[in-house]
Amino acid sequence: MLFRERYENDLWLIRGSQAWVVAGLAGALLLALPFLVKGYLIYNFTLFFVYALVALSLTVLVGLTGQVSLGHAGFLAAGAYVHAVLTQHDWPFLLALLAAMAVSAVLGVIIGVPSLRLEGPYLAIATLGFGLAIQQILNNWAFVGASTGTIVDRPVLLGIDFYGDRAYYYLVLLLAGVVTWMLFNIERSHVGRAFRATRDADLAAQMSGIGLARYKTLAFVISATVAGLAGALYGPLVGYITPESFNLMLSIKFLLMTLVGGLGFLPGALLGAGFITGLDVYLSTFRAWSQLVFGAVVIAIMMLEPAGLYGRWLKIRRFWKSWPL
Amino acid sequence: MGGLDTLVQSLVSGASFGSVYALVALGLVLLYRTTRILNFAHGDLGVTGTFIAYTLLTQLRIPFGLSFLLALVAAAIIGILVYLLLVRPAKNQSELGLLILTLGLALALGGLDALFFGNDNKIVPTLVTDRILRFGGVSLSLVSIVTALLGVVLMVALWALLTYTKLGVAMRAVAQREDVAEAMGLPVRTVLMATWAAAAVLATAAALLFAPTTLLNPTMMLDPLSKGFVAAVIGGMNSLPGAVLGGYMLGILELLVGVYVSLEFKASFAFLVVILVLVLKPHGLLGRPDVKRV
Numbered sequence: 001m002l003f004r005e006r007y008e009n010d011l012w013l014i015r016g017s018q019a020w021v022v023a024g025l026a027g028a029l030l031l032a033l034p035f036l037v038k039g040y041l042i043y044n045f046t047l048f049f050v051y052a053l054v055a056l057s058l059t060v061l062v063g064l065t066g067q068v069s070l071g072h073a074g075f076l077a078a079g080a081y082v083h084a085v086l087t088q089h090d091w092p093f094l095l096a097l098l099a100a101m102a103v104s105a106v107l108g109v110i111i112g113v114p115s116l117r118l119e120g121p122y123l124a125i126a127t128l129g130f131g132l133a134i135q136q137i138l139n140n141w142a143f144v145g146a147s148t149g150t151i152v153d154r155p156v157l158l159g160i161d162f163y164g165d166r167a168y169y170y171l172v173l174l175l176a177g178v179v180t181w182m183l184f185n186i187e188r189s190h191v192g193r194a195f196r197a198t199r200d201a202d203l204a205a206q207m208s209g210i211g212l213a214r215y216k217t218l219a220f221v222i223s224a225t226v227a228g229l230a231g232a233l234y235g236p237l238v239g240y241i242t243p244e245s246f247n248l249m250l251s252i253k254f255l256l257m258t259l260v261g262g263l264g265f266l267p268g269a270l271l272g273a274g275f276i277t278g279l280d281v282y283l284s285t286f287r288a289w290s291q292l293v294f295g296a297v298v299i300a301i302m303m304l305e306p307a308g309l310y311g312r313w314l315k316i317r318r319f320w321k322s323w324p325l
Numbered sequence: 326m327g328g329l330d331t332l333v334q335s336l337v338s339g340a341s342f343g344s345v346y347a348l349v350a351l352g353l354v355l356l357y358r359t360t361r362i363l364n365f366a367h368g369d370l371g372v373t374g375t376f377i378a379y380t381l382l383t384q385l386r387i388p389f390g391l392s393f394l395l396a397l398v399a400a401a402i403i404g405i406l407v408y409l410l411l412v413r414p415a416k417n418q419s420e421l422g423l424l425i426l427t428l429g430l431a432l433a434l435g436g437l438d439a440l441f442f443g444n445d446n447k448i449v450p451t452l453v454t455d456r457i458l459r460f461g462g463v464s465l466s467l468v469s470i471v472t473a474l475l476g477v478v479l480m481v482a483l484w485a486l487l488t489y490t491k492l493g494v495a496m497r498a499v500a501q502r503e504d505v506a507e508a509m510g511l512p513v514r515t516v517l518m519a520t521w522a523a524a525a526v527l528a529t530a531a532a533l534l535f536a537p538t539t540l541l542n543p544t545m546m547l548d549p550l551s552k553g554f555v556a557a558v559i560g561g562m563n564s565l566p567g568a569v570l571g572g573y574m575l576g577i578l579e580l581l582v583g584v585y586v587s588l589e590f591k592a593s594f595a596f597l598v599v600i601l602v603l604v605l606k607p608h609g610l611l612g613r614p615d616v617k618r619v
Contacts, residue, residue: 117603120363125599128551295430295435303417306422
C-alpha cells in the first residue's frame with residue numbers, strides 16, 4: 001500500500017492493517033495516559049490537544065488551500081473571550097462553546113471574503129493585522145477586563161465536575177478527537193480535493209467548475225471555527241486569559257507547527273503541534289536560551305527538510321517498503 | 326494653543342514616525358521585489374545593528390559618526406552572511422518556506438541579542454541634544470525634525486543608488502526577471518548579496534533613527550516592523566515610491582487619530598487601514614499586480 005493506485009485508496013481513512021494497529025495503540029495510549037503520568041504532564045498534553053486543533057485548522061487553510069494566516073491567535077482569542085464572557089453570564093458550557101465557534105466563524109467570513117482578492121504577502125500582512133488588531137482591541141476593552149484579562153472556570157457537565165486536570169483532559173480529548181476525525185473526513189472528501197485544486201492551480205480548478213470564492217471562504221470559515229473551539233477549550237484549561245496570551249508569537253508558533261510537521265498533511269499538523277508544544281514546554285525551564293534555540297530549530301528544519309517531519313517519515317517508509325529498489 | 330498649531334505639531338511628529346516606517350517599508354520592499362522574501366527578520370537585523378553601534382559608542386568610546394558607520398558596515402556583512410549561509414542553501418525555496426526561515430532567523434537573532442546585550446532597556450544617545458523649538462505657537466522637538474530630515478536624506482540616497490549606479494540598474498533588472506537577467510550575463514548572486522546588504526543597512530538605519538525616541542532593547546523594533554509591513558502593503562509590495570508614500574501616510578494618519586479621535590484606537594488603527602486599503606486596492610496604492618501566465 002505504498003502509493004495510491006485507485007480511487008478507493010483515496011477514500012480510506014485508515015489504510016491497511018498496520019495503520020489500524022498504530023491508530024488503535026495511539027488511541028489506547030491517549031485514553032490511559034492520565035493514569036500513567038504526573039499531573040503537570042496531563043496539563044501539557046491537554047495543551048497539546050488544544051494546539052493540535054489549531055494546527056489542524058491552520059493546515060486546512062495554509063496546507064490544503066494555500067492561504068497564509070499569520071493571525072490565527074486572533075481566532076483563538078475570539079473563541080476564548082466569547083466563551084469566557086458567556087459562561088460568566090451563566091450560559092451553559094456547551095452553548096457557550098457553540099457561540100464561540102459561531103463568532104469565530106463570522107470573523108472567518110469577514111477575513112475570508114476580502115482574502116479572495118489577496119495573494120501571497122498581502123494576505124499574510126492582512127491576517128497579521130487581524131491578529132494584532134484583535135489583541136489590541138481586547139487590550140483596550142474594559143468590558144472584557146482590558147489588559148488584566150479575565151478568569152475562566154472549568155465546567156460542570158451532566159453532574160460531572162471537570163475541575164481536575166484529569167477530568168478536563170478527557171473532555172478536551174473527546175472534543176478534539178471528534179473534530180480531528182471530522183477534519184480528516186473533510187480532507188478526503190470532494191471538499192478536500194477542491195481545496196487542494198484551488199491551491200495547486202486556481203485557474204484550472206475554476207475551469208473544472210470549482211467555485212473559488214466558495215471554497216476559499218469555506219476554508220477560512222472551517223479554519224476559524226475550529227480555532228474558535230480551540231480557544232474556548234484553551235480558556236478553562238489555563239484558567240486565566242489576557243490579551244497578551246494571544247500575541248503574534250503564538251500565531252507564529254501555530255504556523256511553525258504546520259510547517260515543521262509537514263505542510264499540507266493533517267497527520268503532520270499533529271506531529272508538528274506535538275513537537276513545538278514539547279519544545280516550548282522543555283525550553284521554558286531555561287528561559288534565556290529558549291528563543292535562540294527555538295529559532296535555530298526552525299531554521300534547521302527549513303534548511304534541511306522542506307517536507308517537514310511527516311514528509312521525512314513518508315520518505316523513510318517509502319525507502320524501507322521499496323527496498324532494495 | 327490654537328487648533329492649527331496642534332495640527333502642525335501632529336504633522337511634524339507624524340512625519341518623523343513616518344520616516345521610520347517608510348525606511349522600514351523601503352527595506353522590506355527592496356528585498357521583496359528582488360527576492361520574493363517577506364523578511365520578518367528585518368526588525369531584528371536593525372536591532373542587532375543598533376546594539377553594535379551602542380556597544381561601539383559606549384564601551385569602546387568611538388565617536389558618534391564613526392560608530393554609526395561601522396554599525397552600518399556590520400549590518401551589511403550580516404545581511405550578506407544571512408543570504409550566503411541561510412537563504413541560498415535552504416532546501417525549501419517556496420515563498421512560504423522562506424518566510425518561515427526569516428521568522429526563525431528573527432527569533433534566533435532576538436535570542437542572540439538578549440543573550441549578548443541583555444534584556445534591559447538602554448538609552449541611546451542622540452545625534453543632537455533634544456530641544457523644543459518654538460515657531461510662534463508651534464513647539465517642535467528638534468529630534469523629531471532631524472529624524473524626519475535624515476529619513477528623507479536616506480531615501481534620496483537609495484533612489485540615487487537605484488537610478489544612477491550600475492548596481493542599482495542590475496538590482497532592478499533582477500527584480501524584473503531573474504532568469505533573463507542571468508542570461509544577459511548579470512552576476513545575479515552578487516546582486517542578491519548586495520540587495521540583502523542594502524536591506525540590512527536600511528533596517529539598521531531605521532532602527533538607529535528610531536532608537537532615540539524609545540529605549541533600546543531586543544524587542545524595540547516589533548512595533549515599527551509591523552507598521553513597516555502595513556506601510557509596504559498599503560503602498561504596494563513591489564513599489565518603492567509606494568513604500569515611502571505608505572510610511573508617511575501611516576505615520577501622519579496614526580498621529581492624527583491619536584490626537585483627534587482616541588488614543589486607545591491609535592494602536593489598532595494601522596491594521597484596520599491595511600484591511601480597508603486591501604479590500605479596495607488588493608495590490609496596494611501604487612503596486613502593480615503580478616501578471617500570471619497560464
